[in-house]
Amino acid sequence: MENQTLHIHQPSHLDQNDTDLTLLNRRLKSRQEFTLAKLAVRPAKAEVTRKRECDFWDYKQLEKLTGLIESHYATDKKVSFYSEQLNIKPRTLNRLTSFALGQTVYQLILDRRLKASREMLQDRTKIIKEIAYLTGFKSSGRFSRFFKEMTGMSAREFRRESFRQQQNK
8 A cells, every 4th residue: 555646536517516606707797897887887886786687678778777867867867757768667767776786766867967077077168057057956056065975075176186186197
């Protein structure tokens, strides 16, 4: 019994299970990346533990919703408008977006308004009152409160900071 080597072989079905699991994880990650990129939402809010996969119909509805929000975020802020356009009940639409993205339709609209606000604030030619109007606010005061609640800084502070960063580049 000199120099005998013991070889333990792992059953081949375990390798297959690892491969299947890796493939499923890649698919899920790819699907999440597609959804995040398509809907331009914040990754921190979109990380959700999924109980089931979204089906093709769900993704089509989310794509349509994205287009609607992109076109109407400044004029139509009610979930009912978007649900009517998609022929879905508001509650069902909110469940779909909450499940797939971790946000309600209203939160998605607010995020889009905030994104547009940030982009416009980096343009020195637009005054804050004009930006407020273009992003769907009836007054610059409401816009300022919204912006500060969402970012932690006023619109003026954000504008100054973004110009400082641009000058330092």
